[in-house]
Amino acid sequence: MTCRVVRGSGAATTFAQALVAIAPALRGRAVVLTRLSQPTPVSAAVIEELVDLLFEGGCDDVLVAAALSTGDRDRGHRSVQALAHTAGLTGRSRRGRPYEVVDVGASTTPASVPDTSVLSGRSVSSAWADADVRVVLARSVTSLADAYDGCLATLLAAVPDVVGADPADVATDLLVHLPPALAVIDATVTSHGADGRHAVRELTTESLIVANDTLLADSTLATLLGQDRAGSGLVERALRVLGEPLGRVVGDLTPFTGVVRPHPLLVHAFRRAGAERSVARVLSAAVGGPDQGAVAGDPVLAGIRWVLTPLVAAADEPGQHAALLGLLTAVAGVVDQTHGWSVPFAKDRVSQVEVPLGFDPGSLGANEYDSLPDFFAPFERLLEQLPNTSGTESGVGSEAMHWRMLDGAVVFETSRVIAADFGQFVARVDVAAGISLMADYLGGRRVAVSVDGQGRVVRQAERNLYLPQPNYLAIWGGEPIDVCKIELVERADTEQRLLWRTIDSLNGSARWDDGSLTFTDLGTEGTRVTVRGRQLFTLPPAWSGIDLDLVPELKTPLVEDAYRRFFTATFDNLEACFEGRPFRIGRPAPTGDEPLATESLHQLLGVAQSWLDERSAERTSLFGEPKREEPDEVDLHGFSHFGGAR
Amino acid sequence: MKIAVTGATGLLGGQVVRAALADGHEVTAIVRSTGAAQLAGLDVRQVRVGLEDVTRMGSALRGVEGLVHCAAVYAFGSDRADEVTRVNAGGTRSVIEAAAAAGVGRVVVTTSSVTCGSSESPSARDESAHLGHEPSPAYYASKVAQEEVALTTGESCGIPVVLALPTVVLGGPFGRLAPSNAIVLRYLLDPTRSTYPGGCNVVDVRDVARGHLLLLEHGLAGQRYLLGGQDLTWRMLHTLVADLAGLPGPYAEVPAPVAWVASAAAEGWAKLTGGSPLSTREEALTVGRYYWYSSARAAAFGYAPRPARDALAASLAWLVISGHVPRFVRETLRLAPEVRAARPLIPSPEV
Numbered sequence: 001m002t003c004r005v006v007r008g009s010g011a012a013t014t015f016a017q018a019l020v021a022i023a024p025a026l027r028g029r030a031v032v033l034t035r036l037s038q039p040t041p042v043s044a045a046v047i048e049e050l051v052d053l054l055f056e057g058g059c060d061d062v063l064v065a066a067a068l069s070t071g072d073r074d075r076g077h078r079s080v081q082a083l084a085h086t087a088g089l090t091g092r093s094r095r096g097r098p099y100e101v102v103d104v105g106a107s108t109t110p111a112s113v114p115d116t117s118v119l120s121g122r123s124v125s126s127a128w129a130d131a132d133v134r135v136v137l138a139r140s141v142t143s144l145a146d147a148y149d150g151c152l153a154t155l156l157a158a159v160p161d162v163v164g165a166d167p168a169d170v171a172t173d174l175l176v177h178l179p180p181a182l183a184v185i186d187a188t189v190t191s192h193g194a195d196g197r198h199a200v201r202e203l204t205t206e207s208l209i210v211a212n213d214t215l216l217a218d219s220t221l222a223t224l225l226g227q228d229r230a231g232s233g234l235v236e237r238a239l240r241v242l243g244e245p246l247g248r249v250v251g252d253l254t255p256f257t258g259v260v261r262p263h264p265l266l267v268h269a270f271r272r273a274g275a276e277r278s279v280a281r282v283l284s285a286a287v288g289g290p291d292q293g294a295v296a297g298d299p300v301l302a303g304i305r306w307v308l309t310p311l312v313a314a315a316d317e318p319g320q321h322a323a324l325l326g327l328l329t330a331v332a333g334v335v336d337q338t339h340g341w342s343v344p345f346a347k348d349r350v351s352q353v354e355v356p357l358g359f360d361p362g363s364l365g366a367n368e369y370d371s372l373p374d375f376f377a378p379f380e381r382l383l384e385q386l387p388n389t390s391g392t393e394s395g396v397g398s399e400a401m402h403w404r405m406l407d408g409a410v411v412f413e414t415s416r417v418i419a420a421d422f423g424q425f426v427a428r429v430d431v432a433a434g435i436s437l438m439a440d441y442l443g444g445r446r447v448a449v450s451v452d453g454q455g456r457v458v459r460q461a462e463r464n465l466y467l468p469q470p471n472y473l474a475i476w477g478g479e480p481i482d483v484c485k486i487e488l489v490e491r492a493d494t495e496q497r498l499l500w501r502t503i504d505s506l507n508g509s510a511r512w513d514d515g516s517l518t519f520t521d522l523g524t525e526g527t528r529v530t531v532r533g534r535q536l537f538t539l540p541p542a543w544s545g546i547d548l549d550l551v552p553e554l555k556t557p558l559v560e561d562a563y564r565r566f567f568t569a570t571f572d573n574l575e576a577c578f579e580g581r582p583f584r585i586g587r588p589a590p591t592g593d594e595p596l597a598t599e600s601l602h603q604l605l606g607v608a609q610s611w612l613d614e615r616s617a618e619r620t621s622l623f624g625e626p627k628r629e630e631p632d633e634v635d636l637h638g639f640s641h642f643g644g645a646r
Numbered sequence: 647m648k649i650a651v652t653g654a655t656g657l658l659g660g661q662v663v664r665a666a667l668a669d670g671h672e673v674t675a676i677v678r679s680t681g682a683a684q685l686a687g688l689d690v691r692q693v694r695v696g697l698e699d700v701t702r703m704g705s706a707l708r709g710v711e712g713l714v715h716c717a718a719v720y721a722f723g724s725d726r727a728d729e730v731t732r733v734n735a736g737g738t739r740s741v742i743e744a745a746a747a748a749g750v751g752r753v754v755v756t757t758s759s760v761t762c763g764s765s766e767s768p769s770a771r772d773e774s775a776h777l778g779h780e781p782s783p784a785y786y787a788s789k790v791a792q793e794e795v796a797l798t799t800g801e802s803c804g805i806p807v808v809l810a811l812p813t814v815v816l817g818g819p820f821g822r823l824a825p826s827n828a829i830v831l832r833y834l835l836d837p838t839r840s841t842y843p844g845g846c847n848v849v850d851v852r853d854v855a856r857g858h859l860l861l862l863e864h865g866l867a868g869q870r871y872l873l874g875g876q877d878l879t880w881r882m883l884h885t886l887v888a889d890l891a892g893l894p895g896p897y898a899e900v901p902a903p904v905a906w907v908a909s910a911a912a913e914g915w916a917k918l919t920g921g922s923p924l925s926t927r928e929e930a931l932t933v934g935r936y937y938w939y940s941s942a943r944a945a946a947f948g949y950a951p952r953p954a955r956d957a958l959a960a961s962l963a964w965l966v967i968s969g970h971v972p973r974f975v976r977e978t979l980r981l982a983p984e985v986r987a988a989r990p991l992i993p994s995p996e997v
Contacts, residue, residue, distance in 0.1 A: 345974050390980075397986025419986070424993045439977075471974075565977040572966075572976070580994025581967065 003211035003220050005251030015046075018210040019053050021250070024181045026057035028132030033104060033180070035139050035154045036066040036083040038075065038291035039200045042139045044088035046186040046208070050137060051093045062097075064089065065104035065127050067157035070592025074285035076294030079103070086293040102127055104157050111159070113177045115447045116357035116461075118162060118169045128158040129178060136180040136214060140187035140205065140221055144195035144262050144270045144312065145284065147231030150218035151183040152238060164443065164589035165354040168237035173356055175214055175238055183217035185209035187224065187256075194262045194315035194324070199288035201313065205256045216245040226255035231267070260316045265325055272332035277590050278597040279335055283328075285596060287312050300598040300605070336477065343467050343474035351589040353443035353465055358484045358506050361449050361461030369449065369459040372488045372499040376516060379534055382406070383413040390564060396526055399571070401564065408549070409512050409536035410559055416571040417528050420578055422494065422521035428578050431496040432457045432489045434517040437577055439569030440467040442480055442586055452491075460487045462500070467585070468509075469537055470562035476542040482507045494521035511536040529574055531567060649862070650674040650710040650750070652697065652741060653717030654690070655682035657820040657827075658756060658812070661855035662714050663690055669859060676706055676717070684819055697737035703744035712862045713745045713753045718792075719785075731784065735791040739799050746803035753805060754861045755796040758789040759813040759847065759872055764935040768845060770877055772940045773811070773870040780935060783928035797868055808865030810858050813874035813939055816957045817851035818964025818989070823922075825929065830961045831970055832924055833887045834979070839895025842880040842905055846937040849875030850957035857941075857949045864947040876954035877938040886958050892980025906930040956988070963989035 108123035211217035222229035274280030386402035403412035444464035468478030515533025576583035653659035654675030800807030916923035
């Protein structure tokens with residue numbers, strides 16, 4: 001793997017040499033996935049030079065592909081072809097070769113990826129998936145949302161919006177499963193500043209980055225921009241999953257002179273505000289512009305743009321920086337608090353999530369799964385000694401709870417007797433899917449590792465995300481609980497059990513989250529559902545200074561209440577699943593198809609204005625000149641005629 | 647017996663259908679729209695016909711021996727006063743006329759215990775009592791009118807009409823939350839855990855349904871029969887709800903004026919949000935009075951309602967799965983085992 005940095009006024013001429021040095025295998029059809037988004041598309045000259053080089057290197061056909069993203073639509077753009085035209089693409093290269101510009105999302109195909117991928121079950125661009133040579137061509141820009149944008153940001157266009165997924169997961173899985181053979185970054189002119197992506201501030205940097213490793217290309221761009229490469233969430237995630245790129249960088253890595261970078265505080269505030277997608281869309285659409293070739297936006301958006309754009313454009317000045325930071329922090333605060341209150345009080349408004357598995361289940365031997373009963377046996381023995389602290393042990397509908405603290409973790413057992421025949425129950429409630437049936441489940445991924453003779457899962461790997469526990473921690477910035485687990489399923493005539501052990505928590509939200517879910521046949525009394533576990537979750541920073549272990553009088557009721565609430569809802573979910581009633585919390589994450597929030601607000605204001613006008617007219621007719629009713633003239637055909645404006 | 651039930655997708659009508667089927671009767675369900683979940687899986691003929699469509703109602707009732715007329719609008723609030731009167735009185739006239747024309751043998755009409763009025767002191771009333779001059783919602787007046795219409799129409803058409811007067815009917819399943827189950831819901835949602843002076847009589851819907859079939863068989867034409875359960879003060883009722891739901895309270899006893907103000911606020915909020923108010927100023931007018939009744943007359947036929955605790959347990963059991971109890975409230979409840987046992991789980995069709 002190699003990355004070459006070509007710098008200086010002759011960058012375009014040495015492009016060919018760099019490409020030859022990288023030496024990708026060029027044949028058949030090449031697809032150049034590029035950024036045509038206004039106001040900072042890749043230079044048409046660089047695109048067409050690359051087209052020529054691909055032809056000359058051995059490709060029979062070259063497509064230039066781009067997407068009309070939600071961001072493009074929000075800024076008033078309506079087609080990839082129009083974006084291409086505005087960017088200066090002509091369909092014929094500088095050396096006279098014809099090429100086609102295509103909408104990369106126009107045709108899709110099911111993604112051929114393993115079940116562990118966030119793209120599993122999703123579609124990807126047919127053009128990208130079927131290309132003989134995949135090339136990603138990005139532009140050097142800074143970004144308020146992600147510090148800087150490079151090839152990974154451009155690569156996202158290869159898949160339609162994966163609703164509910166973190167773009168960083170999507171980009172990483174694209175790198176793994178549908179990687180570009182060649183990554184090029186156009187840094188001939190860098191758009192810099194707080195948000196160079198949207199507010200154009202050009203700096204001639206006369207450079208090109210050419211690599212056969214996309215991650216290496218983006219890392220190199222970060223170096224040239226004088227930024228920490230992990231400032232980009234996309235790059236940071238890819239590095240975490242894929243590790244350090246192994247290739248070497250050839251060329252001058254001296255950072256560009258005069259580049260103004262987005263301040264980390266601004267990026268942080270923007271990301272917090274952008275956690276609510278509708279807000280992120282408005283903020284992105286309201287910086288810079290109106291773009292060349294764009295349809296005019298609504299007046300509310302224009303108003304926000306009027307405020308925001310000058311602040312972003314001059315954010316390197318202390319006063320403007322403070323004002324922009326204050327504004328973004330205020331918006332972020334509203335977003336944080338709205339989300340924080342939704343978690344305990346409006347769970348149906350929380351967005352569901354899509355994630356990759358987060359680890360390779362094949363990297364663990366069968367013995368790791370099969371040893372789960374032994375791993376959990378000491379906790380079960382401990383639980384057998386503990387008294388019931390809540391409810392009753394027997395009878396239909398009875399619930400019981402046993403728990404104690406152990407090494408800082410809560411070790412617990414809770415159960416409910418459900419008035420359902422065991423056979424009927426296990427036929428409808430799959431014990432292997434038990435974790436996804438629990439309360440506050442936001443989403444996750446479950447991958448079978450091995451099955452029995454009847455095709456039933458025996459060993460499986462799972463990643464699940466839950467609302468912060470207890471829920472009220474969300475108000476203090478508590479993160480969702482995000483845990484990767486290995487699991488074993490045991491099935492007998494009178495009992496079924498799922499055991500799990502946490503092997504990782506990607507956001508550090510849990511130290512331990514191990515346990516079991518058991519369905520036991522109680523004969524005519526029904527089915528007992530028992531959950532046992534050992535859990536230790538991480539408190540949000542706002543709570544880190546409070547050591548509740550020092551105040552057991554407070555901690556004990558808080559813990560018991562939290563567990564009782566969670567498992568009341570969990571057992572209710574299992575009953576609902578048995579009866580076929582809906583039970584999941586949350587709603588699918590918003591797609592990019594909804595109108596921009598400012599458009600909705602504009603319509604609302606229009607309705608309010610009409611209402612006020614009507615009231616005003618009524619008041620005038622009540623207290624002012626009496627309204628004169630003009631008699632309608634009815635013609636021979638029965639149509640009424642009335643006076644027009646003239 | 648061939649029995650027809652109007653309002654068969656309602657809380658009471660649905661249970662009358664079930665009880666009739668359990669007794670081996672052949673049942674025709676008269677409904678406003680077919681395919682309702684309440685009748686799913688039941689072996690009944692469903693006929694879609696409006697109450698005031700005498701011709702089509704007559705066709706639907708041809709061959710029927712007994713009719714139970716449960717269809718009514720059970721709602722409080724001035725917004726729906728006209729609808730309440732039109733459906734409850736006018737609809738009853740049409741249905742009885744159609745039944746007579748179709749040759750139906752006898753009709754049981756569901757009215758309400760409120761037609762027997764209420765008391766200022768904790769004493770039970772019987773069928774000899776009538777609604778007096780106490781403040782009462784339009785719904786009450788509509789039920790009085792319904793009784794008059796039912797008896798006079800029955801007499802003029804020559805068809806025996808028996809009046810069933812249920813008290814506060816609790817339980818499920820229900821598609822729409824009726825004011826009776828809303829009494830229980832209000833306590834679950836009330837963060838102040840308040841109660842009121844006065845009281846009411848609560849009864850399980852299954853017992854009322856059974857009572858209707860008893861009246862269809864044994865009731866005397868032109869007679870009113872109270873179908874109640876247990877008399878409770880509001881404090882006793884709320885204490886039972888608190889006990890069954892694992893909630894604290896009840897604490898303060900809210901006087902009628904405060905209840906009226908709270909109801910006005912609830913109506914205002916409902917108007918703002920486009921929802922249905924959980925209580926209305928009309929209902930608040932009844933606070934402080936005793937709606938206590940004796941069902942001795944029906945008991946002579948074997949009517950034996952279960953205790954109020956069981957009725958409230960059933961109401962809670964249906965409420966907590968109804969969507970009317972927000973998740974954050976549901977999670978705070980510690981339902982007694984008898985609540986979970988009160989509603990049989992119905993397995994989904996196996997995939």
